[in-house]
Amino acid sequence: xxxxxxxxxxxxxxxxxEPFLHSLPLIAHQQHQTTTSNSSTISxxxxxxxxxxxxAGHPSETWFMLMQPDGSIIPPADxxxxxxxxxxxxxxxxxxxxxxxxxxxxxxxxxxxITFPTPGAYTVVLSGEANNASFEPFEIVFPVTAIxxxxxx
Numbered sequence: 001x002x003x004x005x006x007x008x009x010x011x012x013x014x015x016x017x018e019p020f021l022h023s024l025p026l027i028a029h030q031q032h033q034t035t036t037s038n039s040s041t042i043s044x045x046x047x048x049x050x051x052x053x054x055x056a057g058h059p060s061e062t063w064f065m066l067m068q069p070d071g072s073i074i075p076p077a078d079x080x081x082x083x084x085x086x087x088x089x090x091x092x093x094x095x096x097x098x099x100x101x102x103x104x105x106x107x108x109x110x111x112x113x114i115t116f117p118t119p120g121a122y123t124v125v126l127s128g129e130a131n132n133a134s135f136e137p138f139e140i141v142f143p144v145t146a147i148x149x150x151x152x153x
Contacts, residue, residue, distance in 0.1 A: 042074070042138045043067040044126060047104070048114070055149035056119040063102055064126050065109040074135065076101040076110045081128035083112055088121035116146035 045065040046052075054060035064083070066074035076099070083097040094114065102111035116122055122144045129137040 041069045042135055042140075043069075044138075044140050046124065046126070046142050048144060054114065054116050054144065054146045056116050056146040058149055059113045059115045060146075061111065062114050062124070063104055063109040063111040065104060065107060066128075068135065073107050073109075075108050078131050078134060079110075079128040080131055081110055081126060083110075084125045084127075085114060085116075086123045086125070090123075093117065093122065116144070119146050119148050121145055 044067070047063050048054045049061045054062075064081075066076075066079060066081075068074060081099055083094075083099060084092065085094040085097065087093050093116070097112045097114065099110045099112050102109050110126075114124070124142040124144050125139060126142070127137070127139040129135075
């Protein structure tokens, strides 16, 4: 919807962005971050409700899917993981978020609920180490922007 509005607005102004319209990112379920340790690479996909743009003051269901370099899912039970949230100033907002196991599109993932207190920039940090030596310890940083919830007229 935002792309259509942007395209219509620019078209009215006499600018054509059609060639670039398809290159605008779709971010729902697409925010990937990869970290490399000494002997392996762990990929983590993060998703925050709604549509990876959480609303300040409202709980945002959040999940993390951990993957090996070959794309296989790392079960939550195999990771001693922790999640933290920092505000734009680097101050701790949440130090030990409770993590639980969930299923996303038939795959196992870690989940938690995060309520970002005010609109603005935040950093979500996921760290972990294997319970069974299947991967190296990791820490992955995800930038997140919380927005004001939409108003209902």
